[in-house]
Amino acid sequence: MWSRRVQRTLALLAALAAAFLLTCADTALAPEDQAAARLVARLRLTDLCLFTEARYTRHPSQADLHSPFQDHPLALEHFPSGSLLTPPIPHARLADPAASAD
Amino acid sequence: MIELLNVRKAYNQGRSNEFWALDGIDLVVERGRMTAFRGPSGSGKTTLLTLVGCLARPTSGRVRLDGRDISGLPERFLTQIRRRTFGFVFQQFNLIQGLSARDNIMLPAYPLGGDGRALRERAEELLVALRLGHRGDARVEWLSGGEQQRVAIARALINDPEVVIADEPTANLDSALAREFLAIVEGLKDQGKTILLSSHDPLVTEAGMVDRVHSLRDGRLVTAG
Amino acid sequence: MPAWLTRQQALIDFTLASLARRKLKNLGLLLVYTLIVFLLASVMLFGHALRREAAAVLKDSPEVIIQRMVAGRHDLIPPGYLDRLGHIRGVQSQQGRLWGYYYDPVVKANYTVMVPGPDAASPVATGRVVVGAAMARARGLAPGNLISLRAYSGRLFSFTVADVLDHDSELVSADLVLMTEADFRAFFEITAGHYTDIVLSVANPQEVRNVAAKISAALPDSRPILRDEVLRTYESVFNWREGIVLVLLAGALLAFAIFAWEKASGLSAEEKREIGILKAIGWETGDVLKMKFWEGALVSLTAFLLGYVAAYLHVFHFASALFEPVLKGWAVLYPRFELTPAVDGLQVATLFFFTVFPYTVATTVPIWRAAITDPDAAMRG
Numbered sequence A: 001m002w003s004r005r006v007q008r009t010l011a012l013l014a015a016l017a018a019a020f021l022l023t024c025a026d027t028a029l030a031p032e033d034q035a036a037a038r039l040v041a042r043l044r045l046t047d048l049c050l051f052t053e054a055r056y057t058r059h060p061s062q063a064d065l066h067s068p069f070q071d072h073p074l075a076l077e078h079f080p081s082g083s084l085l086t087p088p089i090p091h092a093r094l095a096d097p098a099a100s101a102d
Numbered sequence B: 001m002i003e004l005l006n007v008r009k010a011y012n013q014g015r016s017n018e019f020w021a022l023d024g025i026d027l028v029v030e031r032g033r034m035t036a037f038r039g040p041s042g043s044g045k046t047t048l049l050t051l052v053g054c055l056a057r058p059t060s061g062r063v064r065l066d067g068r069d070i071s072g073l074p075e076r077f078l079t080q081i082r083r084r085t086f087g088f089v090f091q092q093f094n095l096i097q098g099l100s101a102r103d104n105i106m107l108p109a110y111p112l113g114g115d116g117r118a119l120r121e122r123a124e125e126l127l128v129a130l131r132l133g134h135r136g137d138a139r140v141e142w143l144s145g146g147e148q149q150r151v152a153i154a155r156a157l158i159n160d161p162e163v164v165i166a167d168e169p170t171a172n173l174d175s176a177l178a179r180e181f182l183a184i185v186e187g188l189k190d191q192g193k194t195i196l197l198s199s200h201d202p203l204v205t206e207a208g209m210v211d212r213v214h215s216l217r218d219g220r221l222v223t224a225g
Numbered sequence C: 001m002p003a004w005l006t007r008q009q010a011l012i013d014f015t016l017a018s019l020a021r022r023k024l025k026n027l028g029l030l031l032v033y034t035l036i037v038f039l040l041a042s043v044m045l046f047g048h049a050l051r052r053e054a055a056a057v058l059k060d061s062p063e064v065i066i067q068r069m070v071a072g073r074h075d076l077i078p079p080g081y082l083d084r085l086g087h088i089r090g091v092q093s094q095q096g097r098l099w100g101y102y103y104d105p106v107v108k109a110n111y112t113v114m115v116p117g118p119d120a121a122s123p124v125a126t127g128r129v130v131v132g133a134a135m136a137r138a139r140g141l142a143p144g145n146l147i148s149l150r151a152y153s154g155r156l157f158s159f160t161v162a163d164v165l166d167h168d169s170e171l172v173s174a175d176l177v178l179m180t181e182a183d184f185r186a187f188f189e190i191t192a193g194h195y196t197d198i199v200l201s202v203a204n205p206q207e208v209r210n211v212a213a214k215i216s217a218a219l220p221d222s223r224p225i226l227r228d229e230v231l232r233t234y235e236s237v238f239n240w241r242e243g244i245v246l247v248l249l250a251g252a253l254l255a256f257a258i259f260a261w262e263k264a265s266g267l268s269a270e271e272k273r274e275i276g277i278l279k280a281i282g283w284e285t286g287d288v289l290k291m292k293f294w295e296g297a298l299v300s301l302t303a304f305l306l307g308y309v310a311a312y313l314h315v316f317h318f319a320s321a322l323f324e325p326v327l328k329g330w331a332v333l334y335p336r337f338e339l340t341p342a343v344d345g346l347q348v349a350t351l352f353f354f355t356v357f358p359y360t361v362a363t364t365v366p367i368w369r370a371a372i373t374d375p376d377a378a379m380r381g
Helices: A004-029 A034-043 B045-052 B075-085 B101-112 B116-129 B145-157 B175-190 C003-020 C023-060 C081-086 C133-139 C167-173 C181-188 C205-218 C227-235 C239-265 C269-280 C285-317 C324-328 C345-371
Strands: B002-011 B019-029 B034-038 B060-065 B086-089 B163-167 B194-198 B212-217 B220-224 C064-070 C073-075 C091-097 C099-104 C109-114 C128-131 C146-150 C156-164 C176-178 C197-202 C222-226
Touching (some): A004 C003, A004 C285, B075 B101, B101 C003, B163 B175, C023 C167, C023 C285, C064 C205, C081 C197, C109 C133, C133 C156, C133 C167, C222 C227, C239 C345, C269 C345
Parallel strands (some): B086 B163
Antiparallel strands (some): B002 B060, C064 C197, C064 C222
16 A cells, blocks of 8 residues: 555545445345235225324325315415325326316 | 757747747756856746756757657656656745645655655655654645755655756755755765756855856857856 | 556545645535435435335235215215125225224324224224324323223223234334224214225226226216325325425535535635646646546545445434434324335436536546646746
8 A cells, every 4th residue: 555544545435335335235135014014905004104194194195186275275285294295196097087086 | 968959948939928038059968967057037047947857848949868859759758757857946945835744755756656665765765864854744834944945855856866957946045055955966966966057146156066057148058167 | 566556546645645734624525515415315215215115015005995075075985885886897895994083182193093904813802992103102002001082072982902003014004093893983973884985806907997987987976096096196205395305405505516616626826836836846737637536536435425324324224313303294193114225226326426426527627727737837937
């Protein structure tokens, strides 16, 4: 090695690179989350329990476009988590375009 | 041996402020000798040293180093010749602020690669030889003027060049330090190095160890003494 | 050791000595740089891993759910719907689901009250409930405790906590209260035959959309929700907000870019002089550029690796603790979950490219002009 300075710096970089590779290995070896998947099947759940503030944030996949606003036509979105989630996505009714819009 | 044949050098060529710093120089610098150039400021001393030391190329004329014409070489090759053949001591010392004396001395060797430990040992030898042994780790701006110049000399010697070129080496030194500088340079001459100096300081140009003194005025050699 | 390698080491040595001159400033720069990479990488990793987790966890969610809509609102399924659905061709089985929300004024939290399906492995006994882990934490419940809930009708109900759901499944079960059908109907006063919605399974998975269309035609007030649509909801979860977070971060990023550009490219007279000196003492233009390249590469590579590894640990081993306040919002119940590590290689490559590359270029390119100055400039200056 040219000098102690270079040696120390390259050693630091090598250590960081090794840590980076360790994160890759950690990802590759990570087990799948089986418990939650089993519970979903058993209890027939449809959503992640991330936001419990409002119906449309607790069960975004079950909410229709009206639900964030249905309590009052002029109601403003006021739950903090509502600003993190997309508004309910209109579900594609490919089979029957005339069916209820949501 | 360095030969200059009818060398001319212009700055800002083709522009309104065109200026001929050198106007037809014929000169031979012998190996192992100490040569001094004297003359008033603006007479072309520094320009002459830059041409001899491969820092610049002449506008016309030829520069030969050991018989080989180097005036037409591209910058890359000039640089390679320069860093093995010449060591420079600049008027302003041109040390890099913030770095230690030791780092400054090793700078010219960095692009050559080579062994780091051997280089540090050589730098250490030079530090000791130039009475800087205790100042190796000090930042250069903390050093006195004389110490800074000795660092500059050590830097010029790190690649063990054949030729040492010093531009106005005593301009920033008092008489005592100037004499010390001359003593160091004399030691280098005794080791067989070719020394080129520019100065308008009589202390230098009239010193006993100087073999030849060339006088310059308005870009021409006036006398050869 | 090959000569070019020692030469690069020598150039790195000079770069390090040069950086060490302004230690505090350069360490500050590295810190800010690392922090920005950390934030970007955390948002990226969290969003991606959550979407992956949702896809993995919800792959066994019900195939089709039928809701009934009245005046634009989700309403109870009246008796008779289950039978009518059974007559539609392609429907393999149909079950009513009973679930609803309960606001607990004691801890100001919303629970999801639910009846487990008839084929659930461990049914709940009458008068007993199984609760989610976050709910148990909020109320300080353990198996065997008694919990009193005042129903919307005003009547007070007492239940014994039979069990607390496993911590591993908290991401889907944190706020659940499971009870028997009879308890549920009494608690919410829902008469027999009514359901919250209906879960269908379809004989041929390829026919799901056709069956949904038939149901829409047979029961015009119903709204079928397919599993694909549930998964699609979570494929896009945070996608758009990740965009907004990134836009917000872009402000910080721009400020950093200006700072870095100023730092890296704002060649001071001092630096120009130094490059002149290096050229004069025998450095080639290429050496100066390589030295500056190493400066940019070392700083940005260190910042990237440090920031990324820290973000990885933050998201996957410290449960994204910094995001919790944002995600939690006003909710009282928040699941404690550890995401299964999942990394999108392309995303990491993009992050690498957009952090390491510009900084290295910003340090190297402006040097070009200074580095091609004549070597005699130092002597003449």
